[in-house]
């Protein structure tokens with residue numbers, strides 16, 4: 001039975017320091033690069049959650065050895081890639097888009113499947129691109145099969161990556177191991193989540209790979225060795241946003257230690273968003289501290305580059321004053337669930353006034369009432385419900401456990417934050 005979680009109400013201003021586990025996006029890139037590298041890698045402070053455990057299992061099933069090191073670190077020893085193997089993608093975009101190119105480098109038959117909702121997520125572009133680069137793949141969405149021969153010619157491919165930046169990232173991450181590397185050209189409406197592509201490029205370069213990004217809408221990865229990694233994974237800044245939001249909506253103060261002064265994580269954009277909504281935002285040696293105002297202001301903002309922050313921003317907007325407009329996020333219809341429809345339905349279910357537009361949401365902040373908040377198997381829908389519940393008595397979040405996709409113990413962390421306040 002799905003767990004019903006009465007979201008705790010804040011009895012006053014939330015005041016806490018909240019350390020966050022590692023970044024999902026960095027951890028899963030690091031695992032892929034380490035599995036393809038020229039020697040054993042050490043990943044310290046990786047995220048250990050459903051998405052990253054699925055990535056580790058997928059790479060293990062293809063031959064890599066991934067073992068526990070001290071303090072939750074991971075040691076990765078690459079090996080010749082081979083099937084047969086069965087890859088469970090769960091609902092992880094990074095697994096379903098980053099692992100097929102790795103599988104195309106293996107010998108044997110590798111079958112992929114995932115959660116029911118994962119079968120609806122856009123994927124055909126990656127599989128078509130891999131076919132164009134020489135791979136033998138049957139299917140165009142989950143479930144599908146890769147028939148690997150142990151090598152991939154690679155070369156030039158043009159794709160429409162407007163549905164997901166992960167199409168580009170997935171091809172680039174394995175490309176040093178393609179015989180001719182890869183040149184990926186994008187043709188179509190704008191690519192979302194640009195910082196995530198910059199993260200991919202930066203991590204490849206850090207591993208000694210040559211990447212040319214000098215032409216607009218084009219990425220060139222030269223073939224060559226991937227240097228083994230010895231990395232400290234940054235905390236997950238997108239997962240930090242519900243905790244920072246707790247300070248913002250209650251007029252409290254929350255510090256996230258270890259906030260990097262420079263990062264490719266899109267979650268860093270929360271600093272500007274919260275400042276625009278009237279919060280005081282300070283980044284110093286203690287970390288990032290957000291102090292909420294008496295009343296949050298509405299915001300008009302293009303979130304295309306940082307779409308995964310939308311559920312948090314929508315919750316903030318619903319608790320602000322006046323009308324907020326969130327745009328540039330049509331691609332969220334292909335995320336864990338159709339996030340625009342889900343946010344519209346759930347906020348309106350609490351008495352809100354929210355309307356979907358072609359590429360976003362218009363949110364009028366009105367008094368909300370308690371009620372059921374459905375998660376749609378979406379970790380960020382669940383955490384958005386928790387934010388609202390701080391200020392709206394009687395919000396009951398269905399399936400809070402779905403947060404384990406990217407946070408091992410969200411309910412425990414949320415309760416600890418509120419207990420520290422008391």
Ligand SMILES: O=C(O)C1=C[C@@H](OP(=O)(O)O)[C@@H](O)[C@H](O)C1
Pocket residue numbers: 024025026093094163164165166169192193196307308331
């Ligand atoms: O590469 C990544 O790690 C991610 C890219 C983004 O995907 P989209 O470009 O599909 O939005 C983001 O939303 C997702 O949470 C993680």
Ligand SMILES: C=C(OP(=O)(O)O)C(=O)O
Pocket residue numbers: 091092093094308335336380406
């Ligand atoms: C879109 C997201 O995840 P995924 O990596 O599964 O695409 C997300 O975490 O908001």
